[in-house]
Amino acid sequence: MQTKISVTILAKNAQKTLRACLESVKEFDEVILLDNKSTDQTQEIAKEFKNVKIYESEFIGFGALKNLAISYATNDWIFSLDSDEVIERELLDELKALRLEKGKYYSFLRKNHYGDMWIRGCGWHPDWVKRLFCKQEIVFKNDLVHEGLEIPKICKEVRLKSGGIKHYSFENIDGLLDKLQRYSTLWAMQNVKKKSSPFGALLRGFWTFIRNFLFKRGFIYGYRGFVISVCNGLGAFFKYMKLYENTLQKPSLSLIVTTYNQKERLALVLDSICLQQVLPFEVLIADDGSREDTRELVRQYQENFPIPLRHIWHQDCGYRLAKSRNEAIKSARGTYIVVIDGDMILHPSFVKDHQDRARRGCFVQGGRILLSQKETQIILEKQKCSLAFAKKTFKTTRSQILSSMCFWPCFKQKDLSIDRFLPVKGCNMAFFKEDVESINGFNEDFVGWGREDSEFVVRFLNVGGEMRKLRFAGIAYHLWHEENSRAMLEENHQIYLQSLREKKTWCCNGIKKIDKEIF
Numbered sequence: 001m002q003t004k005i006s007v008t009i010l011a012k013n014a015q016k017t018l019r020a021c022l023e024s025v026k027e028f029d030e031v032i033l034l035d036n037k038s039t040d041q042t043q044e045i046a047k048e049f050k051n052v053k054i055y056e057s058e059f060i061g062f063g064a065l066k067n068l069a070i071s072y073a074t075n076d077w078i079f080s081l082d083s084d085e086v087i088e089r090e091l092l093d094e095l096k097a098l099r100l101e102k103g104k105y106y107s108f109l110r111k112n113h114y115g116d117m118w119i120r121g122c123g124w125h126p127d128w129v130k131r132l133f134c135k136q137e138i139v140f141k142n143d144l145v146h147e148g149l150e151i152p153k154i155c156k157e158v159r160l161k162s163g164g165i166k167h168y169s170f171e172n173i174d175g176l177l178d179k180l181q182r183y184s185t186l187w188a189m190q191n192v193k194k195k196s197s198p199f200g201a202l203l204r205g206f207w208t209f210i211r212n213f214l215f216k217r218g219f220i221y222g223y224r225g226f227v228i229s230v231c232n233g234l235g236a237f238f239k240y241m242k243l244y245e246n247t248l249q250k251p252s253l254s255l256i257v258t259t260y261n262q263k264e265r266l267a268l269v270l271d272s273i274c275l276q277q278v279l280p281f282e283v284l285i286a287d288d289g290s291r292e293d294t295r296e297l298v299r300q301y302q303e304n305f306p307i308p309l310r311h312i313w314h315q316d317c318g319y320r321l322a323k324s325r326n327e328a329i330k331s332a333r334g335t336y337i338v339v340i341d342g343d344m345i346l347h348p349s350f351v352k353d354h355q356d357r358a359r360r361g362c363f364v365q366g367g368r369i370l371l372s373q374k375e376t377q378i379i380l381e382k383q384k385c386s387l388a389f390a391k392k393t394f395k396t397t398r399s400q401i402l403s404s405m406c407f408w409p410c411f412k413q414k415d416l417s418i419d420r421f422l423p424v425k426g427c428n429m430a431f432f433k434e435d436v437e438s439i440n441g442f443n444e445d446f447v448g449w450g451r452e453d454s455e456f457v458v459r460f461l462n463v464g465g466e467m468r469k470l471r472f473a474g475i476a477y478h479l480w481h482e483e484n485s486r487a488m489l490e491e492n493h494q495i496y497l498q499s500l501r502e503k504k505t506w507c508c509n510g511i512k513k514i515d516k517e518i519f
Contacts, residue, residue: 003100004029005132006073007081010065012036014083015045017168022049024087028079034069042083063148066140073135080131080140082167085110090163095132104156105149106132109164114224115171121217122228127167128159176231184235188242192360196244205237251358251432252281253351254334258324259342260288263297264380265479270301270309272345272385278352280338282308286328289316319488322442322452326511329441332433341427344368344476345379345388353473354430361435363460363467366428366474376480388477424467426453428476431460439463440510443495448488451496455507458496462505 007025011018011033022045025031031052035043036059046052055072057065070078077100081087091108100106108131112124119125130149137155141148170176212218212232218225255273259266266285273283283305285298290313298311312328314320329337336358340346347353354366371379371388379387439459446452457467498504 002096002098003077004075005077005079005095005100006075007031007079008066008069008073009033009081009083010036010062010069011038011042011046011083012059013038013040013042015041016171017084017086018042018045019048020086020168021081021083022046022052024092025079025081026051027092030073030075032069032072034065034072036065061142063140063142067142070135070139076134076136078133078135081165084168086166086168088163088166091160091165092163094160094162098160100132100134102134102137103154104158105130105134105138105151107157107159108132109159109161110167111164112167112169114169114221114228117221117224118166119221119224119228121220122212122225123216123218123232124169124228129165130157131165173227173231176227180231180235180238184238184242187239188246191243192246194243196240196247198241198244201237201240201244204240205233208236209233250355251336252334253336253338253355253358254332254433255280255283255351256286256325256328256332256337256339257283257342258286258288258321258328258339259290259294260319261290261294262342263290263294264383265343266294267297267301267383268345268379268385268479269340269342270305272348272350272388274306275348275386276346276351277348278355279307280351281334282310282332284328284331285309285311285313285342286324286339287311287313288320288324289314319448319484320444321449322444322446326441326444329433329436330511335433336430337433337436338366338430339426339428340476341478343479343481344427345385345479347389347475347477350474350476353470353475357470357473358430358432359466359468360432361465362431363435363457363465364430364470364474365425365467366430366470366476367472368425368428369475369477371477371480373480379479391477424453424457426456427478428474429453430474435460435465437511439505440507440512442510443499443507444509445495445507446488446492448492449484450486450489451492455496455499458499459505459507462503 005028007028007030009021009031012035022031026049029051031049033046033052033054035054035056037056043054046054053072055069057068059065060068066080107128110127110129111118112127113119130151133149138149138151141150170179209229209232213226213229218229221228257266257269270283273280287294295311295313298309302309310331312324312331314324314327325339336355338351338354350366354364357364369391371391375391379385439456442452442456446455461467
């Protein structure tokens with residue numbers, strides 16, 4: 001080879017095909033084998049080859065695994081290969097004579113086999129795969145399945161047409177069905193933002209079979225072509241049916257209530273939680289350093305509370321709302337998080353509304369009704385949360401009318417409307433826990449009141465998320481209080497503007513504490 005190339009291979013119980021694969025790359029000076037906890041002879045076979053370095057990892061997604069394998073390589077140029085692939089002699093000879101150039105990546109024809117037959121139909125041919133590139137320019141996308149390369153626009157593709165890569169995809173129907181099940185499940189997990197329905201899934205499956213068997217010449221290959229086309233159709237059907245089924249499953253909801261020395265208001269909030277049509281999975285009190293009387297109140301409620309009620313407290317060191325939220329999010333056991341302030345009395349359908357409209361990759365802001373100073377005073381004096389429900393507004397009236405109608409489900413998606421405008425009202429917001437963890441939660445650089453919610457949403461949007469508002473649903477009644485001190489607003493605003501300018505997707509001082517110099 002004129003340029004040193006590292007071959008990276010992922011393997012999982014690959015003893016049937018691995019030896020042939022490694023034989024085809026024994027002329028490369030370095031082969032990185034990343035084993036996904038194999039239970040067969042995979043690692044023993046790999047040890048027979050002197051140029052192979054063996055590493056091991058749990059499954060973290062195909063894209064992430066391939067990037068991990070690349071990180072172990074000592075050479076700049078990477079040839080990414082699968083454990084069921086074999087490089088043909090003609091391609092090796094061309095690679096030996098080739099002068100690799102930065103700004104280019106190289107593709108090869110993959111010859112997909114069913115048993116010992118090369119299938120040049122069923123949508124399996126031609127199959128050009130991008131496999132040789134410089135790791136300083138190109139990496140894999142961190143996808144669970146069907147990982148692709150992140151290729152800069154300045155890089156150009158070069159196709160090498162001498163020989164190719166033999167891909168021993170499947171030996172029999174069992175192999176087809178096994179991959180169909182695994183990949184359809186991973187695909188449904190990865191594509192949560194797509195929409196699906198049983199009828200749509202059926203149409204996709206039927207069309208995939210017709211296209212592969214008739215238009216992609218699957219019929220030429222006899223029973224093999226028919227089986228492949230049927231399995232391809234079933235794969236398309238089950239991908240979208242699993243996606244649809246996932247949308248029907250309600251997430252476990254953790255309700256986080258932030259508080260600081262407002263035990264009377266907190267008691268009203270806890271009372272309103274007990275009146276919910278659908279109870280949350282758990283309630284966490286995110287306490288920013290309240291006195292002992294708040295702790296005692298929570299203890300009293302814990303004795304008879306219908307669901308787990310946990311008190312997450314830290315020492316009072318000033319206004320540290322971001323920290324108290326992060327601590328509660330870390331402790332949350334539910335998959336979906338709803339955060340409210342400790343002076344928000346919840347409408348009886350509050351939890352159900354949020355749970356029904358939960359969407360991955362989506363920051364949801366619920367509805368808020370402001371109570372007057374007089375209304376708040378009456379409610380606090382009588383310590384009766386239901387008095388808040390007597391306040392009739394257009395929001396509550398429309399919600400009650402629509403919810404009583406048989407065609408109410410038709411409105412559920414329409415009342416979850418896109419909102420591209422900041423600022424954000426963080427007193428009633430919701431998101432999936434995995435989404436907030438992907439941006440490292442709230443930024444604890446914020447001290448004092450102001451802008452921590454807006455900055456959080458900026459990073460959320462920068463990673464491809466959406467911001468939506470619940471219209472006439474997810475309603476909470478906000479008890480009146482004097483405005484918070486704005487002494488730190490200008491300083492906090494500068495942190496927010498910096499995230500806007502730099503298009504940040506991560507904060508160092510969040511759920512995980514990371515040395516800023518690393519970034």
